[in-house]
Amino acid sequence: MAASRLERIDGIVPIVPTPFASGEDVDWTALRRLVDFAHAAGACAACLPAYASEFYKLNEAERRRVIAEAVDQASGRMPVIAQVNYPSARQAAENAKFAQEAGADAVCVTVPRLFPLPEADLLRYFDRVLGALEIPILIQDFNPGGQTISPAFVAALHRAHPHFRYVKLEDAMMAPKVEAIVQETSGEVGVLAGWGGMYMLELIAAGICGVMPGLALTDLLALVFRLASHGRQCEAYDVFQQVLPQIVFSLQHLELFHHAEKMLLQARGVLDAARVRDAGMVLPPRHAEHIRFLNERLLALLDRLGMARSGGAGNSARSRL
Numbered sequence: 001m002a003a004s005r006l007e008r009i010d011g012i013v014p015i016v017p018t019p020f021a022s023g024e025d026v027d028w029t030a031l032r033r034l035v036d037f038a039h040a041a042g043a044c045a046a047c048l049p050a051y052a053s054e055f056y057k058l059n060e061a062e063r064r065r066v067i068a069e070a071v072d073q074a075s076g077r078m079p080v081i082a083q084v085n086y087p088s089a090r091q092a093a094e095n096a097k098f099a100q101e102a103g104a105d106a107v108c109v110t111v112p113r114l115f116p117l118p119e120a121d122l123l124r125y126f127d128r129v130l131g132a133l134e135i136p137i138l139i140q141d142f143n144p145g146g147q148t149i150s151p152a153f154v155a156a157l158h159r160a161h162p163h164f165r166y167v168k169l170e171d172a173m174m175a176p177k178v179e180a181i182v183q184e185t186s187g188e189v190g191v192l193a194g195w196g197g198m199y200m201l202e203l204i205a206a207g208i209c210g211v212m213p214g215l216a217l218t219d220l221l222a223l224v225f226r227l228a229s230h231g232r233q234c235e236a237y238d239v240f241q242q243v244l245p246q247i248v249f250s251l252q253h254l255e256l257f258h259h260a261e262k263m264l265l266q267a268r269g270v271l272d273a274a275r276v277r278d279a280g281m282v283l284p285p286r287h288a289e290h291i292r293f294l295n296e297r298l299l300a301l302l303d304r305l306g307m308a309r310s311g312g313a314g315n316s317a318r319s320r321l
Contacts, residue, residue, distance in 0.1 A: 005076065005079045005105045006045060006079040006081070006105040006106045006135075006136055008190075008209075009044055009045060009166060009190055009192065009209045009210040010044055010209055010210060011042070011043070011044040011210055011211075011222055011225050011226070012042065012043050012044060012197075012210060012211055012212075012213065012218050012221050012222045012225060013043060013044060013045045013046065013047055013081065013192065013210050013211070013212045014038055014041075014043050014046055014047070014212070014213060014214060014215040014217075014218045015046075015047050015048060015050045015051070015052035015053055015083075015212060015213070015214060015215060016031070016034050016035060016038060016046050016047065016048040016049075016053060016070065016215050017034065017048075017052060017053050017054070017214070017215060017258065017261055017262060017265070018031070018048070018049060018053045018054050018055075018057075018058065018062075018066060018277075019031055019034065019262070019271055019273075019275070020273075020275040020276070020277050021273075021275070022273075022275075024275070024277045024278070026058075026062055026065075026066070028065075028069055030271060030272065031066065031069055031070070031073075032069060032073040033270060033271075034215060034265070034270065034271070035069075035070050035073040035074055035078075035080075036073065036311075037215065037218075037265075037270045037310070037311045038078065038215055038218060039074065039077050039078045039311075040308075040310075040311030041215075041218035041219035041222065041311040042218060042219050042222040042223075043078060043218050043222070044078075044079075044210065045078060045079040045080065045081055045105070045106075046070065046074070046078060046079075046080055046081065046215075047080075047081040047082075047083055047108055047138075047212060048066055048067070048070055048080075048081075048082070048083060049062075049063055049066045049067070049083055050083040050085070050108065050140075051142070051254060052214050052215075052254075052257065052258070052261065053066070053083070054258060054276070054277055055083060055085060056085075057277045057278075057279075057280075063095070064095070064098060064102070067080070067082040067098075067099050067102055067104060068102045068103075071102055071103040071104055072103075079105035079106065080103075080104050080105055081104065081105065081106045081107065081108050081138060082096075082099030082102070082104035082106070082107050082108070083107075083108045083109075083110075083140075084096045084099060084107055084108070084109050085109065085110040086112075087112040087114045089124075089125045089128040089129060090128075092109055092125075092128075092129045093128055093129045093131070093132040094132075096109065096129055096132055096133055096137075097132045097133065100133055100134065100135050104135065105135060105136075106135055106136040106137065106138055106165075106166075107133060107135065107136075107137050107138070108137070108138040108139070108140055108168070109126070109129055109137060109138075109139055109140070110139075110140045110141075110142060111139060111140065111141045111142075111143065111148075111149060112125060113142070113143045116146065116147070119149065119150065119153045122149065122153070123153065123156065123157060126139065126157055126161075126164070127157075127160065127161070130157075130160075130161040130163065130164055131161075133163065134163065135163065136163050136164075136165040136166065137161075137163060137164050137165065137166075138165065138166035138167065138168060138192070139157075139164065139166070139167045139168070140167075140168040140170075140194065141167065141168070141169055141170070141171075142168075142170050142194065148169065148171050149167075151177060151180040151181045151183075151184045152184065154167055154181050154184070154185060154189055155181075155184040155185050155189075158185050158188060158189050162188070164189065165188070165189060165190065166189065166190045166191070166192060166209070167181065167189055167190075167191055167192070168191075168192040168193075168194050168212050169191060169192070169193065169194065170193075170194035170195045172199075174193075174199070174203070175202055175203055175205075175206035176206075178191045178203055178206040178207050178208055179206050179207055182207045187207075190208075190209035190210065191203075191207065191208045191209060192208060192209060192210045192211060192212050193208050193210075193211045193212070194211075194212050194213075195251065196213045196214060196217075196247040196250070196251050196257075197211040197212075197213040197217075197221050197224075197247065198244070198247050198248065198251070200221070200224065200225065200228075200240075201224070201228055201233070201236060201237065201240060204225065204228045204229060205228075210225075211225060213247070214250075214257070214261045215261065215265065216261050216264040216265045216268065216270075217243055217246070217247070217264075217298075219302075219307055219311065220239060220243050220298070220301070220302070220305075220307070221243065223239055223305070223307075224236045224239050224240045224243070227239070239301075239305070242297065242298075242301050243298065243301070245294055245297075246260065246264070246294045246295075246298060249290065249291070249294060250291075253281065255276065255280050255281035256281060256283075256287065258276045258280065258281075259274065259276055259281065259283045259287075259288075259291065260291050260294075262274035262275070262276065263288075263291050263292070263295060264291075264295050264298065267292075267295040267296075267298075267299060268299070268302075268309045268310055268311075269309060269310040270310055270311070
């Protein structure tokens with residue numbers, strides 16, 4: 001079995017965005033700073049290159065190098081989950097194997113949703129991907145327009161491949177589904193909430209093991225997660241209600257999210273520039289103005305909580321409880 005430091009997810013697993021220099025080249029130095037920020041902000045692992053990393057705008061060599069650079073920069077301080085998204089099972093398996101050999105602690109694979117596929121075909125797809133790996137795998141099911149994988153699918157795949165350990169769901173009203181997956185797998189498959197963590201307070205009570213949001217809110221959401229997990233719901237809500245407007249606004253459109261995420265990281269002093277690679281949305285002035293307004297409120301919240309704007313020692317949620 002290949003070595004992995006990802007023994008248990010319990011908290012925030014942010015998606016690290018891809019920073020771009022002028023000319024839209026990947027800014028590799030900035031990427032390393034983002035990995036450092038994830039660790040300093042209390043992430044229990046970090047994932048890339050995913051949708052929030054603009055993976056679909058990266059070529060094959062860039063996707064692989066993003067993983068290798070992140071693993072090298074994390075240097076064992078924090079598990080790295082390599083996202084491998086391909087409609088082709090062959091490509092997914094080959095790139096998942098590369099990620100394993102590059103030192104990733106787990107691989108995240110998105111359910112292929114280019115066209116609707118029955119669960120029997122999806123089982124065959126993931127059987128092939130899992131067969132190529134020894135490290136844990138996390139399956140992301142993002143399909144806002146239709147059916148998502150069922151608890152029975154999750155349980156059947158886990159029985160066949162015990163290293164299928166986690167599933168990221170982005171359904172609406174999914175608390176009953178979380179509870180069903182936990183029950184049908186005896187808790188052996190952890191459920192993570194996506195969609196920016198928008199529904200995390202209800203879902204923590206339902207049994208999720210973590211949240212996969214954007215990177216810029218990692219420390220604040222880690223604090224919310226810990227407070228709620230320790231039964232301090234009102235305190236968790238007091239923080240979360242001040243973070244939620246940014247999540248709701250940015251997730252109206254994925255390309256809007258890229259701008260909002262990078263502008264907040266720039267406001268926090270982590271990124272020098274908030275560049276998004278084309279094809280992308282030209283940010284309307286009104287949207288940019290509102291993002292700056294929301295960012296100022298989040299910076300003020302960090303200051304009130306005594307949390308470092310750019311991350312740092314003592315900034316993790318665990319140290320505050």
